[in-house]
Amino acid sequence: MKDNILYTERVSSNRTEALFLTLTIIFLLLFIWHVTVSGLDILAAVFLGFSSFFLFCSVNYRTLVIHITSEFLKLTFGIFTWRVPLDNIAEFRLDEIPLFMKYGGAGIHFMLIHKRYRASLNFLEYPRVVIALKRKAGPVRDISFSTRRPEDVLRLIQTVVFDNRVA
Numbered sequence: 001m002k003d004n005i006l007y008t009e010r011v012s013s014n015r016t017e018a019l020f021l022t023l024t025i026i027f028l029l030l031f032i033w034h035v036t037v038s039g040l041d042i043l044a045a046v047f048l049g050f051s052s053f054f055l056f057c058s059v060n061y062r063t064l065v066i067h068i069t070s071e072f073l074k075l076t077f078g079i080f081t082w083r084v085p086l087d088n089i090a091e092f093r094l095d096e097i098p099l100f101m102k103y104g105g106a107g108i109h110f111m112l113i114h115k116r117y118r119a120s121l122n123f124l125e126y127p128r129v130v131i132a133l134k135r136k137a138g139p140v141r142d143i144s145f146s147t148r149r150p151e152d153v154l155r156l157i158q159t160v161v162f163d164n165r166v167a
Contacts, residue, residue: 007068007156011146013123016106020058027051061107064121064146068156073131075145077108077121084143088134092157095128095144110140118142129153 031047038044060078067074073084097113109120117139122128126146133141147153 004069004071005067006070006160007066007153009066009147009149009153011064011066011123011126011148012062013106013125015125016123017058017062019106020054020061023054024051024058027054057107064123066145066147066153068153068160070160073157075121075143080108080121082119082121082143084131084133084137086157086161089131089157089161090134091132092154092161093130094150094154095130097144113142116141118144120144122146129157131157 027047027050031044031051034041034044034047060080062078065074065076067076070086072086073089075082075084106123107121109122111118111120116132118130119137119140119142120128122144123146126148127150128144128146129150130142130144133143137143
């Protein structure tokens with residue numbers, strides 16, 4: 001597989017990492033404060049749960065790895081991997097969505113955009129590419145992902161998808 005990789009990019013965000021770590025600490029401090037004042041109860045468990053969730057996010061969503069081969073696009077975000085066969089790509093373009101959806105969070109999100117269910121693997125400060133699928137992956141019809149080099153990604157997908165269709 002290593003010889004077959006046409007493009008690799010590792011995307012990370014210090015701001016996103018700082019946000020997740022800050023939220024981890026805030027909820028951990030709320031947990032400690034609440035246990036000290038009121039003891040261990042449901043609210044303390046909620047605070048601990050949020051702290052654990054944001055700790056997971058800070059570790060898991062540290063780096064998005066993008067691989068493009070002649071056969072597939074592979075997106076890896078921590079323990080999660082999404083693989084799109086290039087012959088399943090119907091369209092691809094820069095992702096232009098409403099601001100409240102665009103800045104709705106970092107990590108992996110699922111949302112409805114223009115009546116199409118989308119998986120989004122993203123960081124807030126980078127542009128995104130969106131891929132429309134010919135055949136749905138479960139309920140997912142589109143996949144978007146952050147990249148520092150959207151023009152290069154789009155150009156390479158164009159070249160590889162066109163070459164595969166012509167061959």
